[in-house]
Amino acid sequence: MKKAIVFLEVRESRIKKSSLEALSTALTYKGNYFDEVHAAVFCDTPPDFSTLEGNIPDSIQVYKNIEFSLYTPQAFKKELATLKSDAVETVYFFSNTALGKDLAPRVAAALNCGLAMDLTEIKLENGNFTFTRPVFAGKALEDMQLETSDKVVTLRPNVFPVKTAGASGEIKLTTTEVSNPDLSIKTSSLKKAEGMLDVSEASIIVSGGRGLKGPENYHLIESLADALGGAVGASRAVVDAGWRPHREQVGQTGKTVSPSLYVAVGISGAIQHLAGMSTSKYIVAINKDKDAPIFQMADYGITGDALELLPIFTEEVKKIKG
Amino acid sequence: MKIAVCVNHVPDTATKIKVGPDGKKIDTIGVTYIVNPYDEYAIEEGLKLKEKISGTVYVIGLGGDSHKESLKKALAMGADEGILLKTDQDFDSVTVAKLLAEEIKSLGCEVVFTGKQSIDFDNSATGQMISEFLGFNCVSNVVSLTIENGSLEAEREIEGGREVVKTTFPAVITAQKGINEPRYASLKGIMAAKKKVITEKSVAQSTSKTKSLGLRLPAPKNPGRILGSDAEAIKELVKLLREEAKVI
Ligand SMILES: Cc1cc2nc3c(=O)[nH]c(=O)nc-3n(C[C@H](O)[C@H](O)[C@H](O)COP(=O)(O)OP(=O)(O)OC[C@H]3O[C@@H](n4cnc5c(N)ncnc54)[C@H](O)[C@@H]3O)c2cc1C
Numbered sequence: 001m002k003k004a005i006v007f008l009e010v011r012e013s014r015i016k017k018s019s020l021e022a023l024s025t026a027l028t029y030k031g032n033y034f035d036e037v038h039a040a041v042f043c044d045t046p047p048d049f050s051t052l053e054g055n056i057p058d059s060i061q062v063y064k065n066i067e068f069s070l071y072t073p074q075a076f077k078k079e080l081a082t083l084k085s086d087a088v089e090t091v092y093f094f095s096n097t098a099l100g101k102d103l104a105p106r107v108a109a110a111l112n113c114g115l116a117m118d119l120t121e122i123k124l125e126n127g128n129f130t131f132t133r134p135v136f137a138g139k140a141l142e143d144m145q146l147e148t149s150d151k152v153v154t155l156r157p158n159v160f161p162v163k164t165a166g167a168s169g170e171i172k173l174t175t176t177e178v179s180n181p182d183l184s185i186k187t188s189s190l191k192k193a194e195g196m197l198d199v200s201e202a203s204i205i206v207s208g209g210r211g212l213k214g215p216e217n218y219h220l221i222e223s224l225a226d227a228l229g230g231a232v233g234a235s236r237a238v239v240d241a242g243w244r245p246h247r248e249q250v251g252q253t254g255k256t257v258s259p260s261l262y263v264a265v266g267i268s269g270a271i272q273h274l275a276g277m278s279t280s281k282y283i284v285a286i287n288k289d290k291d292a293p294i295f296q297m298a299d300y301g302i303t304g305d306a307l308e309l310l311p312i313f314t315e316e317v318k319k320i321k322g
Numbered sequence: 323m324k325i326a327v328c329v330n331h332v333p334d335t336a337t338k339i340k341v342g343p344d345g346k347k348i349d350t351i352g353v354t355y356i357v358n359p360y361d362e363y364a365i366e367e368g369l370k371l372k373e374k375i376s377g378t379v380y381v382i383g384l385g386g387d388s389h390k391e392s393l394k395k396a397l398a399m400g401a402d403e404g405i406l407l408k409t410d411q412d413f414d415s416v417t418v419a420k421l422l423a424e425e426i427k428s429l430g431c432e433v434v435f436t437g438k439q440s441i442d443f444d445n446s447a448t449g450q451m452i453s454e455f456l457g458f459n460c461v462s463n464v465v466s467l468t469i470e471n472g473s474l475e476a477e478r479e480i481e482g483g484r485e486v487v488k489t490t491f492p493a494v495i496t497a498q499k500g501i502n503e504p505r506y507a508s509l510k511g512i513m514a515a516k517k518k519v520i521t522e523k524s525v526a527q528s529t530s531k532t533k534s535l536g537l538r539l540p541a542p543k544n545p546g547r548i549l550g551s552d553a554e555a556i557k558e559l560v561k562l563l564r565e566e567a568k569v570i
Pocket residue numbers: 208209210211212234235236237238249250251252253254255265266267268269270271272273276286287288289292304305306307335359
């Protein structure tokens with residue numbers, strides 16, 4: 001028997017959209033590869049499962065403990081590893097979030113099986129999965145297979161679609177109260193960054209670079225991001241100068257993002273910056289130098305002064321959204 | 323305390339990647355290699371811990387002969403001894419972690435620092451797996467670390483904030499930018515490194531858990547449209563984003 005186990009990440013009682021992407025992807029292979037697709041959730045109080053509509057797995061294992069409102073890696077890993085039970089092949093699906101990146105390798109090591117991180121494509125060919133992952137910060141793609149019968153994979157968020165009319169049916173919950181979970185690594189609290197959406201989760205990002213001239217002009221970026229309902233990003237030059245925090249940095253040594261819209265303002269388009277955002281669906285560049293390399297990546301380019309044009313951009317967006 | 327730091331040797335970030343003749347590896351002609359940027363934070367954190375509680379810092383690399391250049395740089399920064407697990411084979415990440423873990427165990431290290439990610443194959447996995455193989459605690463993607471009376475408090479970066487994590491030794495910490503400011507190798511450090519030892523050890527051939535089918539370059543992007551440089555161009559842009567791209 002072949003089965004899939006999808007880890008559903010819960011934050012603030014909601015199942016993350018990126019986990020739904022993973023579940024929906026696993027379910028596409030039910031019948032043509034997997035005999036069963038199960039999901040696992042760790043929580044203090046169960047999340048709202050109605051968001052799974054159209055993507056109902058064969059069962060959902062709910063692991064409950066008061067400590068599970070925060071991430072406890074050892075306990076999560078232990079339960080997940082036992083879920084493989086007697087299947088001849090188990091494929092674990094995670095989303096490549098901060099939590100998924102931490103947990104998936106632990107599970108792979110515990111099972112001593114093949115691991116493929118940060119997939120952007122999956123193909124089923126002649127009864128085998130071929131996985132594709134960006135390497136060298138997206139400058140190349142590697143096609144690979146896992147040769148162990150058990151497998152652990154993580155999927156890049158925002159890449160795989162959530163089907164709305166996939167598997168339907170009743171939700172079958174199996175709840176386990178976990179007693180004495182291993183708390184040798186314990187998350188004691190969460191510190192939320194003040195401000196807006198995180199770049200790694202946003203579907204629209206407005207990033208600023210040195211062309212903004214100084215931190216005092218960054219409010220122009222914030223206003224546009226606000227109007228578009230997006231997140232604020234930054235080039236490394238701006239982060240190194242101390243204008244913006246590192247968590248906003250996009251690029252090879254910052255975050256890799258693939259939003260539906262990426263607006264690069266006053267950013268030259270150095271190879272390390274492009275590496276982090278080249279897979280965005282649409283790219284807009286605003287730069288006063290018409291020869292800036294960023295224009296080679298951009299779908300739409302504006303060659304002008306950002307400080308002058310940003311307020312107009314924001315106003316125009318507000319008009320159509322208003 | 324014996325402190326291990328895993329140091330990877332990777333193409334410089336400015337490298338334009340070309341696929342090599344075998345279709346499976348990059349063309350390394352003309353490529354400059356550097357210490358994996360996140361491993362510089364790991365080295366710095368190891369050196370800081372040594373300064374605080376005294377001990378020995380071992381830097382460990384798994385790879386070909388040229389990997390020694392990165393180990394030398396770590397020695398010049400202040401690490402005490404280098405170990406190269408020498409191989410020309412491309413191992414999968416689980417096997418790399420297992421081989422590194424075995425070496426760390428035989429050295430008797432109680433704490434391990436790695437980078438959060440290698441910027442070549444971008445796995446972000448090795449540190450967590452080393453901890454699993456050693457039975458150590460592990461906190462990944464750490465941007466701040468405090469060690470007091472044998473207990474560790476780490477802040478790790480997650481989407482939209484940080485998790486504050488408490489744990490104890492023995493432990494693996496994977497370093498993210500922000501955890502410290504890596505020192506530069508001083509001239510004195512570079513001279514001193516010349517006398518430090520890099521021990522080469524061979525690793526057994528092993529069967530890989532993964533099979534690479536090949537590397538390819540992403541499809542090139544079609545050149546976009548320059549819309550202009552004034553308010554009219556912005557109006558046109560917003561219209562296109564709405565009606566053509568349908569993203570706003
Ligand atoms: C190891 C390493 C890792 C790196 N990692 C990253 C990374 O993760 N992310 C990253 O971004 N970079 C990274 N870099 C740095 C990268 O090489 C560039 O230096 C950086 O991206 C440049 O930032 P910038 O585009 O803001 O600045 P610049 O290159 O200085 O570009 C500023 C741009 O603004 C334009 N401009 C100026 N005034 C205006 C105006 N009034 N209106 C409109 N446009 C204007 C200019 O024409 C210019 O194109 C890395 C470098 C190294 C060595």
